[in-house]
Amino acid sequence: AQSVSQHNHHVILSEAASLELGCNYSYGGTVNLFWYVQYPGQHLQLLLKYFSGDPLVKGIKGFEAEFIKSKFSFNLRKPSVQWSDTAEYFCAVNQNTGGFKTIFGAGTRLFVKA
Amino acid sequence: DTGVSQNPRHKITKRGQNVTFRCDPISEHNRLYWYRQTLGQGPEFLTYFQNEAQLEKSRLLSDRFSAERPKGSFSTLEIQRTEQGDSAMYLCASSLAQGLSLGYGYTFGSGTRLTVV
Numbered sequence: 350a351q352s353v354s355q356h357n358h359h360v361i362l363s364e365a366a367s368l369e370l371g372c373n374y375s376y377g378g379t380v381n382l383f384w385y386v387q388y389p390g391q392h393l394q395l396l397l398k399y400f401s402g403d404p405l406v407k408g409i410k411g412f413e414a415e416f417i418k419s420k421f422s423f424n425l426r427k428p429s430v431q432w433s434d435t436a437e438y439f440c441a442v443n444q445n446t447g448g449f450k451t452i453f454g455a456g457t458r459l460f461v462k463a
Numbered sequence: 464d465t466g467v468s469q470n471p472r473h474k475i476t477k478r479g480q481n482v483t484f485r486c487d488p489i490s491e492h493n494r495l496y497w498y499r500q501t502l503g504q505g506p507e508f509l510t511y512f513q514n515e516a517q518l519e520k521s522r523l524l525s526d527r528f529s530a531e532r533p534k535g536s537f538s539t540l541e542i543q544r545t546e547q548g549d550s551a552m553y554l555c556a557s558s559l560a561q562g563l564s565l566g567y568g569y570t571f572g573s574g575t576r577l578t579v580v
Contacts, residue, residue, distance in 0.1 A: 358503075383568050392572060392573040392574065393569075394571070395568040395570075450496070450508045450521075451508070453505030453506045455504055455505045456504070456505050
């Protein structure tokens, strides 16, 4: 069965530090990959997505993610975090074969110290 | 705002009672999804609709759960004979997709938090 694994459940960083959140998935076929973010008190929002093409995708607020097919990974990065990036981040995978459901990882809680 | 709307935002019910939640998706979106999220976990897939057709149900969705999307517009999720284990955030999302292979991201609603006492 498809699964998504996020390596860190909690991450604490100081402002201006670099961020990398790990995500691995188990499905071997063609996939669509997503990162969603949930800011405190808000609903889940799409941060960025990969469907095809350039494996380095850029999203909102300076986030980017790299799809490495050989490693089944889709890690999220940001060169310099801000206090406002404090949120929970979810990696998600959707099969590109007519399967319509998206599988989510357990999430990583990021706390950025001012 | 034409986002995904869920009602109610919070529901407290006694064990054994029935509850119904409503989701109004973005009007142009043809796909609607229900997820459940518990503390410390990511959203877990429950079911989804393409227009009015319910195309997949998770094994998490026991016989006590039923979902409908009449006329391909809003959707309802009903839980009968609620149990304490049903306490969770119930999330609705919608997306626009064409054909079989497009995987657009979801637009989520704010969720309905269910507490069964």
